Amino acid sequence: MIEQKNNSNHYDVLIIGAGPIGMACAIEAQKAKLSYVIVEKGALVNSLFNYPVFMTFFSTSQKLEIGGLPFVTISPKPNRNEAVEYYRRVAETFDLNIHLFERVNQVIKKDDGFFEISSSKTSYTAKNVIVSTGFYDVPLLMNVPGEDLPKVTHYYKDPHLYAFQNVVVVGANNSGVDAALETYRKGANVTMVVRSAELGPHVKYWVRPDIQNRIKEGEVTAHFNSELVEIREGEVDIKTPEGIKTIPNDFVIAMTGYQPDFAMLRKFGIELPENLCPVYNEETMETNVKGLYLAGVVCGGLDTHKLFIENSRIHAEMIVKNIMAWF
Template sequence: MENYDVLIVGCGPIGMACAIEAQKAGLSYVIVEKGALVNSLYNYPVFMTFFSTSQRLEIGGVPFVSINPKPNRNESVEYYRRVAEKFSMNIRLFEKVNDVQKKPDGHFEVQSSKATYEVRYVIIATGFYDVPVLMDIPGENLPKVAHYYKDPHLYAFQNVVVVGANNSAIDAALETYRKGAKVTLVVRGAEIGSYVKYWVRPDIENRIKEGEIKAFFNAELEQISERSVRIRTEKGLIDQENDFVIAMTGYKPDFSMLGRLGVELEENKGGVPVYNPDTMETNLQGLYLAGVVCGGRDTHKWFIENSRVHAEQIFAHITGI
């Protein structure tokens, strides 16, 4: 069994910010990550551009220098790798945390896929990107359906349906269209989402206006088959030839472990975990939350730039400063 003061679950930017604060406080720590370094960012679309400037994505006082007004996915992945290298972070990658148990002495025993740890404090900084929100329709499990979008080249010259109204869906629709795909956008609401990046909105609106991208509003995908899809529109059901479906229907945190531990969740507020906003400690003493996971199913509340401060709050509470 390995012993540390702090175990951090999740090696995204906020988990790394927590590791930096642990080092500053002179506490031993380990980060356990089930995937690659900054796994969520790694799984972002290859050509994605952030909404934020590079300065607002910085952690640990390390400058994030970008040649663009807003950095892209590739630059950010490299930046955080360099930060991990600079601080010689104690990181265990491709190691999944399976269980966390609180012991009678107040410490935690953490079981992972590769090791067992005993720690005084646990910080959950897992984000929300691991569990896609499903449409729950026939055919959703077909190989042609993707809930994660990486690279538009796969969809060149294909009939593609993109489901969703926000940044992920709009980026996928525009990028695949520019690779020669015949794109249909299916939006549940009456218009493009309010969170769409301001420099992208005119582009998608003009492509729809010119008929270059077909869009159905107040519509839903009802069924997917090998060669077609069925769309419920305001004018009735439409069957359309189709090669691929990119379902950008959103993601949600996995709160199963928090529930097993006894962390309270406010279901009437979208599954928001109960925590002290000043210290980030949950109702379970010694267990803290950091980053996007604090927002429950509202994944538009916390981002890198406004949750970096969680790391400072947590360690101010742990150290009593």
């Protein structure tokens, strides 16, 4: 065990984020007999909780497993609801020390080598800190007039809300395509607005033919090489190759992507070059601040297609191995 301070809120490892990778880090810390706590601003696996209700993962269930606990499903690829339930069982099985609905506000490295962490509820000290906050916190804005209207959302959840409404979906990657298809099947009049000339390259292979056929049949309208330029209460303006088109509109689902909380990373002292990919050692996951680590998709910066649960689970072992090497 690393040196402890006389403080009930002191830990060997403090983990920010109770997503799958943050939980994997906690499991590894537990195996190494390190004291730890996970501090999460929202619900357990908050990002997954905010995924669309009927979302299906690219990965098989085996590739989403952590801690050696089997993830059993009846389908080749699990859905969002199954994943949320699985990770809740992981938390129960390992009796993980998790503080939910508590936001970390600041992490400061002190002269004595310990970190001082302040949250929305209390304060902590820790020898090591792991940031595993994902990239779902900050939506990429369109920066168009009317984007702040209540009818605009960057987080799509349940298609039933949009039944029989005029819906504009911005974006044609997985989230945009899923939103377009699901709302269409609930009776919405769907228009897709896509900046590029075609659907996103990462669209799930079993979904691509479906959306292509809906567009071909005219059941979903798609404007390619186009962008939304203004949103008003009952209509929107779309800039298309043929000029500005104004169409009736009740809701805008802006699936424009997300990014890590770069302001938070900078506040913690982590270096961010011009490409906004955080500075860290790829062998240990340690940042430029000694004892401060990154884990999971937050490591990818703006390249959110680089890291997933399945290829970043290993970060937990790498980090704890490096921590244990120091004593």
